[in-house]
Amino acid sequence: MSTAKEFWRWHEYRHTMPNIAPVSDDIITAGVDVGSVGSKAAVMVNGQAYSWGITRTGSNSPESAKKALDLALKDTALSTRDLRYIVGTGYGRVNVPMANKAITEIACHARGANYIWGSSVRTVLDVGGQDIKAIKIDATGRVVSFLMNDKCAAGTGRGMEVFADLLQVPIEEIGAMSLKVEAEPEPVSCTCVAFAKTEAIGLLRKGWSKEKVLAAYTRAMAVRMANLINRVGLEPALVITGGQSKNVGIVSRIETLLGVKCLPTPNWRDGGLDPMVAGAFGAALLAKALYEKTQQI
Amino acid sequence: MSKNQTVEQRYLPEIQRKEIDELKTTVKGASQKIIADNIARMKKADSHRPDTMKYFDDIANLFGRRQQEIEAEKQKGKKIIGYLCLFAPTELISAADAIPVRVNSGWYDTSKLGDRVVPVEVCPVIRSTIGAKMIELSPFLEQSDALISVLTCDGMTKLSEILSDQKTIWGMNVPRVKDSTQSLRFWSAEIKHMKTQIETFTGNKITRNSLKEAITTSHRATKAFRRLQELRKGNPVIMGQDAMLVNQAYSWDDKKRWTEKTEALCNELEKRVQQKDWVCSPDTPRVMLTGTPMFWPDSWKLPALVEEGNPKGIIVADEQCSGERILNDPIGVDEWSMDDMLNAISERYLMASTCPCFTSKDGNEDRINWLLNKVKEWNIQGVIYYVLRGCMLYAMEYNRVKKALDKINVPVYYLDTEYTREDVGQLKTRVEAFMELLNARIDF
The missing domain is CATH 3.30.420.40 (ATPase, nucleotide binding domain)
Structure with missing residues (x-):
């Protein structure tokens, strides 16, 4: 059986940041960015990147969203039950079933870029x-x-x-x-x-x-x-x-x-913050802000 | 030679009757569905829409009541005079006991037919109007006995040539420099010539009394219109897409009845103001539309994206010749003599226009002033600058408008689109990102 080599296929991977051990008081949020080609999910603990995953978007947006989020959570101490707030973004943002809110990828990439590279x-x-x-x-x-x-x-x-x-x-x-x-x-x-x-x-x-x-x-x-x-x-x-x-x-x-x-791209091959995940990072940060808003009454 | 042989067409392709009928049936069916869907969506967007909107929903059916009314008048011998541009002096038409009706096409589907006649780079309003004529889709265009075409942009100028294959066309030459006495003199001569043309065509003399009555009817309509716009200054009591439909329906409705219904709508809305009964939260971003005209029904694509998005905005004003510009300015008559009335009409149609066909080189700041005034008085938080690809004049004025709005720190978003539904997903992202931006300025 021979399969044609898929030259277009890019690296699908996941990463967990070392040295973060989430505890129950932590505010754990996620951002799920369903793009037209790639689906990205990021999990944050108190607004700090904890884990992320990148996978190819399939024909079904809700499934792609789930796949990306599962990948981000895989082999971590967390499960979807620990997520207090989820923001969906990207082209398929309205089809992220687990999301509490949808925000455009424009706002999310802006926030994510600020997170990865800082206020400059x-x-x-x-x-x-x-x-x-x-x-x-x-x-x-x-x-x-x-x-x-x-x-x-x-x-x-x-x-x-x-x-x-x-x-x-x-x-x-x-x-x-x-x-x-x-x-x-x-x-x-x-x-x-x-x-x-x-x-x-x-x-x-x-x-x-x-x-x-x-x-x-x-x-x-x-x-x-x-x-x-x-x-x-x-x-x-x-x-x-x-x-x-x-x-x-x-x-x-x-x-x-x-x-x-x-500004230089972080070394994502070595666990640096991946700029392809910027939208999901931004979404997870906005999720934290929105979660905190629900808590203050 | 068979007696059925048609006159050779210089611009339009020869299409078999069978094909015309088939296309017309298909496109008309699709359009009736779009009109019904639009109205259903508008009802959903405002769960207890004013009762008077029922009247305007009825008039919004381009293949319904109004078409039949005009047809009945036509049978009785009345002339129907269509127009393609807001510069057409409709009071002269009414004063000659004819019916004025605007015939620009808002159908996306017919723009593809227009591609057989002009290149795709041409403004879709033009292509779509050509397409509508090719398949005899537009009731009002078909009913028109003659058309007034004002030579403003390149599209309008050439459209009138193309339509002349099948319609009697009267071109009006509009000067490109507004603030000069020779321009006004020239335009006044065009207006007087149009009066003669209409009189000859209809066989009805425009008298001092009939013109006075037509102008008075317009005054009353402007008064009702202004009352409605005043109500949009405060917390939102009417959806922008509803108000836009009311404003645009004037261009094909019976003028007196429209005025009566708009006053009734305002009565209803005033009660809601007293009850603090808003259509959306008062902190919803307040948006103004400007740019290329948006014609019912298909172009309601954009207002729907703004007012039904997540997050959403509320359209409280516009600066469009398909919207507020129709009725904003009254005809300023000093004495009701024929000369004075004709001069007042000339001035109203030339001087009050903020059409980008005029040069601003000679100090004409009217469009900018309109926009800045609206921003201030209607408390606008963001402006959507809408451009249909191919609409050069509006596209080219964008930077000037942006600079003026930058100075007063009001965000403006350039939104370019086509006569198509295919870009709705992408437009949704663009519009929603702009609403997020406006929200972030208010509070995140």
């Missing part, structure tokens, strides 16, 4: 599976203004998956590979997933290397994202959240285009 963050670029959002925030992590791309998936994580498959390069290596070019090629003329694929096939036939094709596509995506940031008004410090924050090809090109460095 002013601009957040969230590149999800299906859309891009540029968010301006204040020192407390509140949204000041935001912009979102229109309805197509151009220049988003889903587009990268299509390219991984087309070029037969594992998705997690795409970013580094796109940087292995001597000179940056012209960006592809169109970031529309469907058309860019056609254009890429044409370039490969012309004899372009995979690296060069990836560079051209990644560049085009980065240009789109940089434009969105410029339209909302870039104010440092800048950070990138969502799945594409892990794509070094995107991050370094945005830095070049904008002329600023992003």
Whole structure:
């Protein structure tokens, strides 16, 4: 039996922070971020990240939400019964059955970015599976203004998956590979997933290397994202959240285009706060605030 | 040559009668369902909606009572004069004993048909109106014996050419510079020419008395309209989507009856103010809409997202030619002589307009002033700047409006969309995030 290698498949994992032992008085909350491509859940103890899990979103949002939350709780001392308040977010936020409240991913990524990188963050670029959002925030992590791309998936994580498959390069290596070019090629003329694929096939036939094709596509995506940031008004410090924050090809090109460095991405492979989970972290923090509000009468 | 042969069409494609009938049946059925769904949703959004809204729900059925009433008048020999733009002087139509009715299309489905005639980059209101004509969907457009088309934006200008294949079209030339005496003189000449055209077409002379009566009818309507908007200044007693429907229904309803019903609605709402009976919590973010016109029924997509979202906002004002701009300004008559009335009409339709077709280069700040005044008087906490893709004039004025609102620290959100229902999920996220932002400024 042979199975085709799924180049688009990214790392699904979970993590528990060491040295946190929840006790019964602790305020334990969770955020569940059901995106179009990935579902993320984070559990917090008194507003501190305790555990999280990332999994692929299936065709059914409620099931994906449950799967992500179960993954985050797996092998921990906690179960869903310990969660005092849950906030659902992301594209499937209205379909998170265990959530007490739904909040948009825009507010959650803002709050999550403030949690991961601290109060100096002013601009957040969230590149999800299906859309891009540029968010301006204040020192407390509140949204000041935001912009979102229109309805197509151009220049988003889903587009990268299509390219991984087309070029037969594992998705997690795409970013580094796109940087292995001597000179940056012209960006592809169109970031529309469907058309860019056609254009890429044409370039490969012309004899372009995979690296060069990836560079051209990644560049085009980065240009789109940089434009969105410029339209909302870039104010440092800048950070990138969502799945594409892990794509070094995107991050370094945005830095070049904008002329600023992003705050460094935490080493998530080694248990650092994962920027792909920013929305779920933000949701769990907002859950804590909302829970506390219910307690004060 | 067969006697059935039609005149060659310069713009519109030849479509077989069978196809027209089939498409019309399908789209009309879908539209009737959307109208019914909209009203059902609006009833749900306000669990004890004012009783008078029943009247407006009835008038909102574009294929119902009002269509039949107009048809009956038409049978008796009355002329129906449609118009595509708010600059059309409807009082002249009424004064010639004809019926004015606005015919811009709010149907999403027909915009796809319009794509056969103009490129998809064109404003969907235009494409959809073309599509509606192609399948004879719009009762009021079909009933119109002539159309007044005011050449404001590029879309309106070209739309009038395309519709001229099947309709008598009277174009009115609007100056792009507002604050100059030569503009007003030019526009006054257009108004006087329109008077003659209407008189010739209807065979009815516009007299001093008939014009005075038409203007007086408009005055009363404006008074009722203003009373309704005053009621939206305080704690919310009416859903924005209901008030928007009332305001827009004026453009196809009988003017006197509309005024009577709007006054009745206001009586009902005033009682609710006394009983402190609000449609939503008074700390719900107060929102104003501006930008591209929103035509009933399909464009109620956005007001529904605002007022039925989680969290939700309440629409308390707008600056749209499909809404408050219809009736906001009375015609200022000094003496009831024919000359003075015609001059007053000219001034009202030109000077009071905040349409972005005018240049602001020569100091015209009317639109900005309207917005700033509304923000202050109606206590607006956030503005949604609505743009249909292809609507260049509104898109291009956004930055200027944003700068003015930034200065007074009122958030504005640019919301671009299309004549489609496919983007509802994405729009929901955008609208809700904006409402969260407004809430966070009030309290989180």
